[in-house]
Amino acid sequence: MTLSRRAARRTALFLLYQWDLTGQPLGTNYEGEIDDFARSLAEAVAANADELDARISAVSGDWPAGQLGTLERNVLRIGIHELDEGTVPLEVVIDEAVTLAKRYSSEDAGRLVNGILAAIARTATA
Numbered sequence: 171m172t173l174s175r176r177a178a179r180r181t182a183l184f185l186l187y188q189w190d191l192t193g194q195p196l197g198t199n200y201e202g203e204i205d206d207f208a209r210s211l212a213e214a215v216a217a218n219a220d221e222l223d224a225r226i227s228a229v230s231g232d233w234p235a236g237q238l239g240t241l242e243r244n245v246l247r248i249g250i251h252e253l254d255e256g257t258v259p260l261e262v263v264i265d266e267a268v269t270l271a272k273r274y275s276s277e278d279a280g281r282l283v284n285g286i287l288a289a290i291a292r293t294a295t296a
């Protein structure tokens with residue numbers, strides 16, 4: 171099964187959300203076949219969650235990673251991972267992350283994700 175990258179990111183987000191919320195292994199609560207890209211993205215993000223959270227907290231001011239909502243935190247983790255990989259253009263990474271945050275959380279979450287990812291991208295290129 172091969173999904174579009176957008177759909178695969180959504181699947182990875184759902185896997186990470188369940189993992190983060192329940193503490194259960196990735197995919198144990200997920201029903202259906204998991205796309206390879208979604209699985210590898212979720213596994214890479216989960217493996218580096220502490221480091222990704224530290225980077226979120228370093229630029230997020232009053233909202234360290236541990237105080238963000240589970241959904242927003244995982245959208246940001248995916249975005250930072252994709253920024254680090256460098257295989258997706260910056261604008262696409264931010265747009266995809268903001269779209270996920272708005273769709274599954276709120277407009278405010280979209281603005282928060284946009285601001286944090288932009289700040290991380292600035293520090294990475296500085």
